[in-house]
Amino acid sequence: MAAARRQFGELGYERTSIRGLASEAGIDPALVMQLFGNKEQLFSTAATSGIDLQALTSATADNLAEAAAAHLFADFEDPERRTAAEALLRSCLTHPAAAAALREQVMAPAQSAVAATIGGDDSELRAAVLNACTLGVTIARYLLRDPVLADADRQDLERVLRPALEAVIAANSRS
Amino acid sequence: MAAARRQFGELGYERTSIRGLASEAGIDPALVMQLFGNKEQLFSTAATSGIDLQALTSATADNLAEAAAAHLFADFEDPERRTAAEALLRSCLTHPAAAAALREQVMAPAQSAVAATIGGDDSELRAAVLNACTLGVTIARYLLRDPVLADADRQDLERVLRPALEAVIAANSRS
DNA sequence: TCTTTCGGTCAACGCGTGTAGAGTGAAGCT
DNA sequence: AGCTTCACTCTACACGCGTTGACCGAAAGA
Incomplete structure (x- = not known):
């Protein structure tokens, strides 16, 4: 197994x-x-076993960006949890069931949790963008192993990524 | 073909x-x-044919976020260019050659172009994060077909995404 | 007209796959 | 001791794959 x-x-x-x-x-x-x-x-x-979204659902608006970034690492830095998440992500572009599972069991719940936390206009779209960005960083760092991202310190990466996530959270007015 | x-x-x-x-x-x-x-x-x-990074390399610091977002759409909204990009992306997690091609022929050049444009501390890391975020949005919208992102208007999506990209570009000081 | 070349097709090979079903030996119950 | 059950293995099937080499008809050159 x-x-x-x-x-x-x-x-x-x-x-x-x-x-x-x-x-x-x-x-x-x-x-x-x-x-x-x-x-x-x-x-x-x-x-699909071992997916844990609690960190996201229990976050408040203040620490959401931090929680999202931490969640990204929690799934992949811990060897125990990493394998399941990696199995799902690795096949999500080529295997229909994996795509469906990722969409419905991970992204959709995460998005509604985040959307509820941030509120405001376009909360669903902004939640989706936020999750897509963390997804992209996860894929590039752990799956694709882009040299820059894969070799970056966790703290450095978090410091660079957090402003982006916060910008998505904060821009809650239709300009 | x-x-x-x-x-x-x-x-x-x-x-x-x-x-x-x-x-x-x-x-x-x-x-x-x-x-x-x-x-x-x-x-x-x-x-690997039909990859065009010109839009990114010729951007200035002022319109980089706009150019990156536009570049994201240019590859996928145009049916002509879409197929090639989709073929590469679809297999980049499961096929080693596709992963290598994406890393070396797309992400690396894009990153160095972006890094040169934004400059400052951590320019490479910030360029990598910026590209990873657009990659994530691309994958979620066009490949994974996340409902929220796939059905979003191009303008709405761009409006939400741009602050995130700008935040990565702007945060050019070690805090 | 005969011959050569060339774009294209046919049938087939060898392989690796997911899967099924019969078989086997030990363990537990009566 | 005899029977049943269970965890496990062996062998084999049918299929789809990438790939090959022999073959064929038409166009071109002598």
């Missing part, structure tokens, strides 16, 4: 084979079938 | 088969081999 998450996270859904994953785990491929029924089901249980 | 870009853009590298793409184009799969040699080569010529 840990092997499943690791391979899904590293290779994506399509390139991950049940045979390869089973051999990494030291078990028989057929056992994987017996336990999870399906490659699809294995993926969805591997990728 | 148009069919190749379309399928790579819609399905990603792994799910796109030469057979399927050839039948959409009404030709024989073997002809594709003969013309491009390889699935890999076909992909790289389909995905």
Whole structure:
């Protein structure tokens, strides 16, 4: 199961084979079938478990930008939680179920939580933009491994990113 | 060739088969081999052609945020240019060559151009964050099709996003 | 007109995949 | 001890894939 998450996270859904994953785990491929029924089901249980949006929902308007930035790191700096999040993100552009899961189980709840916190005009759109920006930084840093972002200190990155998030939060009037 | 870009853009590298793409184009799969040699080569010529960073490199510090936002739309609102960009982006998380191409042929040049324009402390890091944010919005809107972002007006989206980009550009002092 | 070349097609190979079903050995119950 | 159940493995199937090399008809050159 840990092997499943690791391979899904590293290779994506399509390139991950049940045979390869089973051999990494030291078990028989057929056992994987017996336990999870399906490659699809294995993926969805591997990728959608361990998603935790509490940090976002419990934030106030004051510390929202900080919470969003911290949330970005919490999912990926901790090796335990990283694999599940990486599995979901890695396949979200090529696997329809992963895209749907990310949209409906991560982005939509996060957006409504953020929208409720910031309020004002366009709160939904601004929440969506805020999440899209953190998504972009996450992808570029941890998945795409853009050299500048991947090698940056967490503090430096947070210091640069936070003004952007705060700008989205603060611009709550139709100009 | 148009069919190749379309399928790579819609399905990603792994799910796109030469057979399927050839039948959409009404030709024989073997002809594709003969013309491009390889699935890999076909992909790289389909995905890396038509990348145009001129809008970014020729921007000044004053209109950089505007140029970056406009650049985001230019690649995806125009159906002609969209397919190539979409093909590259769709596979950038699962196909190593696509990731490398995106990093080295798109993000790195864009970052150095932006960094040169904004200058100041951490210019490289801030350029990377700026590009990551536009990348995130692009992915969420056009690839992931997040409902809020996908249905938003171009003007509304630009109005919300621009303050964020400007904040990254403007925060050019170590606090 | 005969020959060569060339754009294009056909059938096929070898491989890796997800998946199914029969089989096996140990453990637990009566 | 005998039977049942369970966790697990072995073998095999059917399929779709990228790729190849032989083949074919038409255009061009002698």
